Amino acid sequence: MTERIVLAYSGGLDTSVAIRWLIEEHDAEVIAVSVDVGQSSDSTGEEWEDIRQRAFAAGAKEAIVVDARDEMANEYCVPAIAANAAYEGKYPLVSALSRPVIVKHLVEQARVFDANAVAHGCTGKGNDQVRFEVGTRALAPHLKVYAPARLWGMTREDSVDYAAKWNIPIGQSKAKIYSIDENLWGRAIECGAIEDPWATAPSEPNTLTKVRTNESVELVISFDQGVPVALDGVTKTVADIIDDLNLRAGSTGFGRLDMVENRRVGIKSREVYECPGALALIAAHADLEDLCLERDLHHEKARLEPRWAELVYDGMWFSPLKQAIDAFMTETQRFVTGDVRMRFDPPGALHIEGRRSPYALYDHGLATYDAADTFRHEDSAGFVRLWGLGVATWSEKQLSKGSGR
Ligand code: ARG
Numbered sequence: 001m002t003e004r005i006v007l008a009y010s011g012g013l014d015t016s017v018a019i020r021w022l023i024e025e026h027d028a029e030v031i032a033v034s035v036d037v038g039q040s041s042d043s044t045g046e047e048w049e050d051i052r053q054r055a056f057a058a059g060a061k062e063a064i065v066v067d068a069r070d071e072m073a074n075e076y077c078v079p080a081i082a083a084n085a086a087y088e089g090k091y092p093l094v095s096a097l098s099r100p101v102i103v104k105h106l107v108e109q110a111r112v113f114d115a116n117a118v119a120h121g122c123t124g125k126g127n128d129q130v131r132f133e134v135g136t137r138a139l140a141p142h143l144k145v146y147a148p149a150r151l152w153g154m155t156r157e158d159s160v161d162y163a164a165k166w167n168i169p170i171g172q173s174k175a176k177i178y179s180i181d182e183n184l185w186g187r188a189i190e191c192g193a194i195e196d197p198w199a200t201a202p203s204e205p206n207t208l209t210k211v212r213t214n215e216s217v218e219l220v221i222s223f224d225q226g227v228p229v230a231l232d233g234v235t236k237t238v239a240d241i242i243d244d245l246n247l248r249a250g251s252t253g254f255g256r257l258d259m260v261e262n263r264r265v266g267i268k269s270r271e272v273y274e275c276p277g278a279l280a281l282i283a284a285h286a287d288l289e290d291l292c293l294e295r296d297l298h299h300e301k302a303r304l305e306p307r308w309a310e311l312v313y314d315g316m317w318f319s320p321l322k323q324a325i326d327a328f329m330t331e332t333q334r335f336v337t338g339d340v341r342m343r344f345d346p347p348g349a350l351h352i353e354g355r356r357s358p359y360a361l362y363d364h365g366l367a368t369y370d371a372a373d374t375f376r377h378e379d380s381a382g383f384v385r386l387w388g389l390g391v392a393t394w395s396e397k398q399l400s401k402g403s404g405r
Contacts, residue, residue: 255277256273
């Protein structure tokens with residue numbers, strides 16, 4: 001029986017070569033599935049139809065494009081905002097968030113086409129192979145997963161030759177210096193001069209955070225139960241808010257990260273990210289939480305946030321712990337409703353100027369030092385005495401006996 005394989009197809013050199021390679025090595029029928037997770041077409045200058053045609057040229061039996069931009073925004077970016085997602089305290093999970101979306105559609109198309117396997121173009125050194133494979137095993141354990149780029153041992157030149165031999169039109173991917181992964185949530189840039197952690201990151205691959213103005217940008221983001229719903233008072237979809245912020249905050253140079261991170265596979269890697277929309281939304285959201293979350297809830301949430309980011313980074317989007325933490329996160333968002341006023345000063349500085357919420361726990365009467373004060377000062381003396389009772393006893397019975405080290 002010939003195999004039928006659904007391949008996650010980006011239109012780039014590797015996945016184009018993978019189509020032909022799977023046909024040759026596995027005698028397979030290949031269905032190329034391209035998932036639009038909001039990557040801008042201007043990074044490649046190509047339309048999805050060009051990409052489909054390349055898949056056919058490489059030998060695909062069918063080539064389809066799935067529009068998942070809003071799904072990415074509503075079902076993946078929104079939970080990331082709720083969790084203030086920041087892997088190792090910084091990275092808002094750009095690539096890590098898109099892989100489960102792609103996996104979901106691969107598995108769905110595998111059902112539609114009655115395929116026995118899925119395939120991806122990842123190498124053996126990265127996190128994305130982990131996300132594809134662990135995700136597929138969670139959703140469809142019966143499917144085989146092929147990772148041709150992990151097996152074929154081709155260099156970039158070999159791949160270019162292979163494409164030429166099979167008349168696969170590879171467009172501009174030939175002279176590629178950087179490996180760039182892109183979606184609505186931002187861009188991840190690797191390779192080239194970035195591989196020297198001491199070297200200044202080259203500005204040439206940057207697009208979203210290229211400084212395009214010397215004027216400050218001021219804006220107001222509105223949230224409803226933790227979900228961004230409007231920009232400057234204009235109601236928009238989450239995807240449109242992210243795109244607008246990528247443009248407006250990005251124009252001031254805000255949103256670039258240059259970091260060394262720990263990959264799941266044990267490699268330290270220097271990465272450059274451009275994610276103005278993601279970082280602006282998370283900063284605004286976290287600030288609104290400062291205003292709206294009760295103290296214990298806020299502190300416990302802060303403990304779970306890094307765990308959530310780590311699970312997603314590690315390819316555990318579809319896992320019981322991640323689901324359970326999501327339920328917690330959703331519960332915490334009930335009163336995270338309100339507006340955050342922000343100013344972006346070129347190059348790259350963000351200031352949160354103000355925040356307000358109908359559910360603010362900030363109480364002016366309690367906080368003020370002026371005449372409007374409603375705080376019961378007389379309650380403090382007894383409270384503070386009891387608060388300190390334990391250490392006072394310790395001091396008298398132990399510290400004063402010379403046991404203090
Ligand atoms: N290191 C990041 C991550 O694991 C980005 C990976 C980007 N992938 C790429 N093909 N450039 O999430």
